[in-house]
Amino acid sequence: MSPNPLELHVAHADLVGQIDGLLQSPWRPAFRLIYFDPPFFTQKTQSGDEGSYSDRWDSLEQYVATIAHWIESTFSLLADDGFCVLHADYHASHYLKVAVDKIFGYRHFRNEWIWHYTGRRVPARRRVNSKHDVLLVWAKSDQAVMQPVYEPWTRNEYLHMKRQALHRDPDGREWIWGHQGRGKSKAYRIYVDQHVERGRAIDSVWDIPILNTSAKERRGYPTQKPVALLERVIRLTTKPGDWVADFAAGSGTTGEAAVRLSRHAWLGDVSDQAIRVMRTRFGMGEG
Known part of the structure; x- marks a missing residue:
């Protein structure tokens, strides 16, 4: 457990506002994990029961440059032994990797984690069903060390x-x-x-169910990720008492996973809807 009471901050601001506030504050944690789950370049408006956001861009170049700029802007907030995890999918993950390699350096790229999930499948016509996301992982330096994670086996x-x-x-x-x-x-x-008691060390392909429409943890915000996925990311890259950041936190799943695992969390979002969902999720009232 964390030696200090767990802190959970929810900031209603865009990325620039959040970073400026942190840099100007005498209180500034060094984040052991910065997790980014940006739009995926679907060229659609993503909608849910409790919110929506635009994933439309003028071009692929604009999209990649924007995401890379977001990540570069947070570089100084990442601890020297910290990790940056970028969540993407087939639309642009390969372009994003090249762009972010230029920020961290190619040799500091550590992993490509594949989140494989189930769902309705249709017969292939133009392409087979896409049932996985990609999580790209960079270390800030050679000091960054992952924590062993095991899964049960018989x-x-x-x-x-x-x-x-x-x-x-x-x-x-x-x-x-x-x-x-x-x-x-x-x-x-x-x-x-x-x-058998310890379990089997995980590999880079994770079979974790996607949230179905009736899942208890579903908050109604579009493209919400399961807590189990974020728990695995956090277990791998941090220890109890560390700080985790998600500057576009959506429904706040990163924060819930962090608190469950005794980590402190900084959550932010520019969306009024996302902030309302998060504050409700964490019992913060309207604030």
Whole structure:
């Protein structure tokens, strides 16, 4: 748990206003994670029961330049050992990566996480169904270190993956041989129960359900992301007590995930509708 009471700030301002306010304030946290979930260049107006926003742009070049400028503007607010995560999809993720590589440096690009989700599928005519988003991850420096995250798996799944002979101690505890390279195939014992209990280290493809229309956590704001997705991002890139920022926070999912995991959160948005949804979500009243 965080040693101090958790702080959750909701700022009603555009990105420039939020950054100016933080830079001029004697109170300025160093964010361990800055998460961006901008419009995806769909060239549509995204609408929900509790709000809408325009995702229409004059050109792809304008869109990429705008998103890159937003990210570059927040660079000084990111801790030296912090991470920037940019959420995108097939519309422009490859263009965004090239642009943001110029800000952080190509060698500081750490990961491409794939969020795979289910949903209605139709037979391919022009292209197959797009059922994933892309989260691009940069570290500010070599100091940035991720935190191990594991997912559950069963004894049978573990043994199937290992494909080795199973041994038992006199007390019945199961183990297999571990190796330390070629010619050292019986170097130490791996106890099955320990690895099953810990879970399996995650990889870069995440199967996390998208929010359906009747999900309890749905707030009515368009393109809302599931809390489970943001919890994984936050677990990987921060520790309890760290600060997380989302300068275009929409429905506030980043803040809910942060508080659940004992992190402090800065949320902001220029939209009156988004601010109303967030303040209601966090019981802040009209404010």
